[in-house]
Amino acid sequence: MPRRELSRPEQIESWLREWGEKLVDPGSLTLIGSAGLLWHLGESGIMAALPEHSMDVDPVTDDEEVAILAYDCLIGSEWEAAHGWHVNLMPKSVLDELPDGWEGRAGSKDYGKLTVTVPAPADLLAPKIRRDEPRDRAHLAWARETGLIDKGQEEE
């Protein structure tokens, strides 16, 4: 059976479209981590695969309906069985790990009734650079190779 972990921008796009269609009322989420990097790549029109594939996406939301959708996509869910990766809701405080002023640099897009905010690539990478694990280093190198960031944008 082929591996179906999260690695391509179109998987993010498809997931967000799906949720945008399911929402009854307008909702929103902020997408962080490698899924956010994939989103930016998709927006730039580059369809390169993420190295060190991911098993989940990390959204943050204060929207009840979005959270209810997310609970149907947790680890072990039918949704995960169908997609090969799951949704891992993160608390709002995780956004404190992003560099100051990230909101002003973030990208945003509407998918039906779902508004998605994604911190800029350099901001998404800042926690990874601080953590500096092999997977983080691979994502940083990939972000450089794909042109998501240049050296001047990286946090020291």
Place this chain on the structure above:
Amino acid sequence: MTTRRLTYQDEAKLEYGRLLWRNPEARARLLGHWTDARHPHAERFSETWRPWVEMILTTAGDEATGEDDLDSLLRVEGLSLRVVAKEIPPVFGSFY
């Protein structure tokens, strides 16, 4: 802030548990899941922790009761917000 002493995992259980708790259907579904015989924490939750977990999830949205006040209330009972948040059962997607 009291919640900052929680792990991200426990903080997420508390934050999103509170969000879902406001919705009667979502609340009933959570309770059904947490008391399901297949849930490994079902006995522990039902026999000991349910009133405390319900208390911290229900307290959400009451701006008059901050997290530190809630923590102080729990400490009178020999507990803390951190201890009770850890006892919010996880959700297992396979039978949620």
